[in-house]
């Protein structure tokens with residue numbers, strides 16, 4: 001498996017300098033692709049990131065009977081500035097309704113086809129995704145909500161099987177926690193149910209707003225978009241659409257953390273500052289300079305930042321996906337930070353890898369105390385998931401010596417050309433092929 005090799009002399013030794021371009025959000029594009037199942041005909045999703053997860057979702061949709069073309073500008077022209085492409089999905093009148101384990105285990109977001117399949121086919125069998133390096137990721141809220149909408153739902157031979165004889169019926173749904181995945185699945189089921197539904201304590205992430213906007217363009221009737229109460233009036237049929245994916249706030253946030261950790265000045269074109277209010281405020285308070293532009297923002301850091309505490313929460317709280325970057329930054333900041341992880345219980349596996357780079361991190365349950373040190377020291381480490389992997393690469397830039405991040409395929413799942421973009425900012429980051437790692 002490929003690794004990334006980072007050679008550095010510590011923070012500020014080789015400041016990052018330049019502009020990065022942020023494309024469409026992975027966590028939105030995958031759900032928009034699933035939402036296309038709701039309408040027979042050809043839907044086109046624009047601004048789709050060039051990452052492996054999109055390829056796997058395309059494969060799953062083909063398995064369900066769709067014809068899917070994934071077109072990325074970089075495939076035709078490797079020097080193209082765009083990092084995002086177009087996915088055309090031709091959805092048949094009759095869909096297959098079984099999502100097999102061999103695909104679902106490669107992409108947990110595959111569970112997003114459950115709601116659309118029950119709505120369209122009145123039955124679905126989608127493999128239970130199972131756990132991963134950041135937590136157990138249950139689907140109990142997805143199943144409970146579908147039951148409220150009238151489906152019979154059970155787990156059988158590792159598959160979530162849902163059936164409804166006369167179609168879904170609108171209902172009042174209350175989520176125990178504003179789960180992103182459950183909100184999406186229940187929304188996609190409710191738009192084709194008979195009558196009205198209310199989803200209370202719904203997630204409010206910009207990716208949910210994006211999905212609502214696509215559904216409304218398809219003919220769905222949804223009120224309360226962007227709030228924690230979504231009101232849906234079911235319709236008989238939806239139409240295919242052309243939709244542009246919302247900008248990836250987690251990738252934009254990653255590039256905001258890059259100069260904070262390594263030093264330098266990075267302009268994040270296409271990043272939406274309003275989706276990162278809390279994150280950018282924290283970096284500003286810590287001593288970074290931040291300026292907003294019409295089409296993005298710039299973060300400059302020419303000194304050691306002050307430590308800050310982080311508590312991860314559903315949007316608009318601090319995103320759990322940026323927590324590893326906050327921990328990497330705290331490890332080289334001035335002072336002590338308390339980091340509380342409220343969303344994914346196992347995300348602190350990352351702390352053990354960061355400690356291999358010399359970070360002073362102590363974890364206890366879902367809290368971590370990080371005492372900043374002036375300099376990390378390069379070491380071999382392992383990427384256990386997308387965000388932890390990218391955060392280790394940035395931490396490597398704040399270390400003296402050589403850091404190798406093994407299992408870098410995780411990083412490629414979330415960041416188009418991460419090593420190459422960092423190299424473009426002046427960092428010494430290269431990919432090592434399997435045989436060298």
Ligand code: UD1
Nearest residue numbers: 027109136137138139140141142179180181182321343344
């Ligand atoms: C999505 C994102 C992920 C992000 C997360 C929170 C995608 C592909 N992934 O994941 O990057 O970190 O939102 O912003 O969009 N839970 C249950 N039962 C359920 C549903 C969820 O216990 O039925 C738990 C999960 O195990 C987790 C927490 O709720 O601990 C949050 O999960 P959720 O918001 O659903 O995240 P995902 O949709 O999996």
